[in-house]
Amino acid sequence: MSQTTSRQQFIGKLSASLNQLREEGLYKPERVISSRQGAVVTCDDGRQLINLCANNYLGLSGDESMVQASIDATREFGYGLSSVRFICGTQTVHKQLEKAIAEFVGTEDCILYAAAFDANGGVFEPLFDENDAIISDALNHASIIDGIRLCKAARYRYAHNDMADLETQLKAAADKRHRIIVTDGVFSMDGTIAQLDRICDLADQYDALVMIDECHASGFMGATGRGTHEHHNVMGRIDIITGTLGKALGGAMGGFTAARKEVIDTLRQKSRPYLFSNTLAPSITGASLSVLQRLSASTELRDRLHANTAHFRREIAALGFTIKPGTHPVVPVMLFDAPVAQKFAARLYELGVLVTGFFYPVVPMGQARVRVQLSAAHSIEQLNTALAAFAQAGRELGLIR
Ligand SMILES: *Cc1c(COP(=O)(O)O)cnc(C)c1O
Secondary structure (H helix, E strand, O other): OOOOOHHHHHHHHHHHHHHHHHHOOOOOOOOOEOOOOOOEEEEOOOOEEEEOOOOOOOOOOOOHHHHHHHHHHHHHHOOOOOOOHHHHHOOHHHHHHHHHHHHHHOOOEEEEEOOHHHHHHOOOOOOOOOOOEEEEEOOOOHHHHHHHHOOOOEEEEEOOOOHHHHHHHHHHOOOOOOEEEEEEOEEOOOOEEOOHHHHHHHHHHOOOEEEEEOOOOOOOOOOOOOOHHHHOOOOOOOOEEEEEOOOOOOOOOOEEEEEOHHHHHHHHHHOHHHHOOOOOOHHHHHHHHHHHHHHHHOOHHHHHHHHHHHHHHHHHHHOOOEEOOOOOOEEEEEEEOHHHHHHHHHHHHHOOEEOEEEOOOOOOOOOEEEEEEOOOOOOHHHHHHHHHHHHHHHHHOOOOO
16 A cells, blocks of 8 residues: 655645646746846847836846956956855955945945845854844835844834834834834835934934944935945934845845954854855956945936836826835836736736736735836836836726726
């Protein structure tokens, strides 16, 4: 008699749960692109689409300047280091990039990671313990939530963007040794900008530190693109800044934490994703350095992104669509109903526009949407072509008149 083994049961369980995801419409297929990333991409079915769903805010991901900078860095420093930083994985270009990031975001020092996920995963545990309190926005990124889980500090959560609840939590944590408030600088689902001016005031009032995750802000928020702290005029009042090299700042991969020297030195000694994971490839490190030099010399890309964003926000609203108000290049076009969001995104694909529908559980129930993300790489003509497709699909589905 044949018995099902534990292995067969294990695979059977996974198969059943995958089928359930498919039935619930929650299975995430992966779109296959056969071109570089950019304002227009080619998909593996041969279609050319205007891309409105990349985090390619400054349009650098597929840009020839980045390809050249990464080739130059590869020629000079090689393909890789086969080492963590502290053994033999630190080159001059890594030190230069850390210095450039620290200067750009306005801190004393900076430490590189393989990803912002690692930066957030490795920031709390070395710095805080059971005597301390971490006070976190309810909608913070998954990597912050995981990082906090790895740390013994007491956890406090405040309702998203709710300053009254933040104050309540600060009071509740008053007896702890250190308190740190943690928030995404910009929340990527709604494009909501954290109220850092008020958060810093509350931090002063309740003797707390402040940490921001700048993944959707570094390079373009604020007058010179330094980030949300520049946007809110609180540069110098933020204790810890984490960010990614995988979005606006080039779009390959890599992350960082920027802070005072003592904080960064402690992370270099004790942060596990830094100590036990390979150094960032020289091609990415060198190309990222070229981005920071470019952004420090000129706000042209940042300015073009904001002009594109203002144009799209104005015109999509004029067509009669409901958007979440704001100024960020994340523009949620609200459709409320999950099947409508799916149909709308599918129709836009046929019309040559790449967007993604988001629905529960990624966003709250009844808040289904397509999330548009603008880029400095888009031309106004491309945006107008995309807007015409939105208008057509919207009329066909009865969403606008
Ligand atoms: C994308 C993102 C991350 C992860 O960045 P990676 O460098 O891709 O790991 C972390 N935090 C926020 C808020 C993000 O949007």
